[in-house]
Amino acid sequence: MTLLQVKDLEVRFAAAGSGLFGLNKQWVRAVNGVSLTLAAGQTLGLVGESGSGKSTLGRAILHLNPISAGQVLFDGGPVDIARLRHETAMIFQDPYAALNPRLSIGQTLAEVLQVQRKVAPQQIPQRVNELLELVGLRPELAGRKPGSLSGGQCQRVGIARALAVEPRLIIADECVAALDVSIQGQIINLLLALQARMNLAILFIAHDLAIVRRLCDRVAVMYLGKIVEEGPVEAVFTAPRHPYTAALIQAIPEIDPHRPLSGEPLPGEPPSPLNLPTGCAFHPRCRHARETCREQLPPTHFLQDHRYSCVLEQSPFIDKEL
Template identity: 75%
Template sequence: MTTLLQVKDLHVQFPAAGSGLFDLRQRKVSAVNGASLELKAGETLGLVGESGCGKSTLARAILHLNETAGGQILFDGIDMAHGSKADIARLRHETAMIFQDPYTALNPRQSIGQILAEVLRVQRKVPAQQVEARVAELLNLVGLRPELADRKPRSLSGGQCQRVGIARALAIEPRLIVADECVAALDVSIQGQIINLLLELRERMDLALLFITHDLTVVRRLCDRVAVMYLGRIVEEGPVRDVFDSPRHPYTAALIQSIADIDPARRLPEQPLPGEPPSPLHLPSGCAFHPRCRHALPVCRETSPPTHSLGARRYTCVHPEPLY
């Protein structure tokens, strides 16, 4: 498979209000702090981490919805972080996003047919006389009846609205879809249906999918590879099975140990992940994870950890061998 997306040492910052009037323009929040990842055509990459670690900000930067402060975003080899208007226009025609809340993501004043037809007209995907037929085709593609085109979002269930959101993304005929917590607001049974739908569409349409979530059970079911994010950095990346079976970074191991299990005989982790992530305004020196890491060494407080490569895996830790 060819590489479709490469993110290299990406930085995204936002201004933060300071303690005084004159601090307003001086202080910056580092939402993404040197993140790097790679996604191949037709592949699904899960991006996981605690709330506030920068997952959604990274995704929006990839789609050129957030400005970047440094680094590269290579889409088909073209750096979109510094791309021309023509480059960004091409990115808009080849990428789409599925949002978390299926209700607020859809215009309540429009019918389902109008929502999908608007995308088709703006993107000029089909002639005007074929828009209605294409709307029906998109609804069929995501498992909805074409007659639902006349209904408003408020008359549909959450699962149906999310299928409409997926149909809207597919209307662009994208090569890359970014799904930002797109099943988090749905019931568990509906989550399974949406995940199965995404799996089917990926195979049928050869889509690349960046799937953002905090639910590792979903990643294990849906994704080919996983990238683990902590305080704006990717601390481990690799094939899902390898990372889940043998995590190399202490943070990855802690996340995997916390996965819920319905087996009452399974013991809970004896030492759950301690503390809370530090404030992005006051990032720790050295390894950002060292204040919460039981395996931290004195060097972890002083210098950034090295990056190790092991086949298709990459991780940043002072310990080259697994500790688990």
């Protein structure tokens, strides 16, 4: 069952310092016509380089950023903000900055329960303990403040706070990027267990493709505000259809010391979103670019539940070692 549907979503911001007195404003097209779906109980990974628009898209879905055009449907209908606040939650990247340093962990969780009115006031202390145990923390930590906890413990508190809403959808925005590798694995295992237990839908925003491959059912690849490829994780990782996707996969670090490092899989830097290239936005960095790529938007191809936007109908990457 489709829980979340995003249709042709656009998010634009006025560039800092542009348009003095409101004249001739320049606009940053952070999200530029994105469409995607997410089913109940499914995890969709959203990947791409920094500045591709991933976090802006996640925040716009929850109406934390203003939407310039397009539509977000939740559970089959237009978004009702009050309902959205009761059935969705977000996990943020910085586990310390996301928590109020003046409140104890118990107070942080109790505040959500009070606002959301999920339990009776007299049951809040018990529910706080249940939430802490649910994310692998001892109830005794409820009296401590974030500054006395490790980064991994604080991120578990952030997850507990999200679960206090009893959400159907969680947007996790780079939620393990600031943690040590060993702690990252613990948090990923926790998310997998919670998803199976609670049938959560998760939009997992990340730049680490190795983690996405482990955690997610599907993956969407974003470049300069657009989804350039989307499909089942294994289909995309084993047979990438877009040159940008292939370059990102080539850049995944390998543990095998006998395997040579890849060359420069992705030359150059992304163009400025203030001055997007004509035609395919990726063409200035693409080794397979043709003249038509500079002039026309790429067509979108559908291979069952795998789609990509590129002039290449036959991928040159499938039969090559990635």
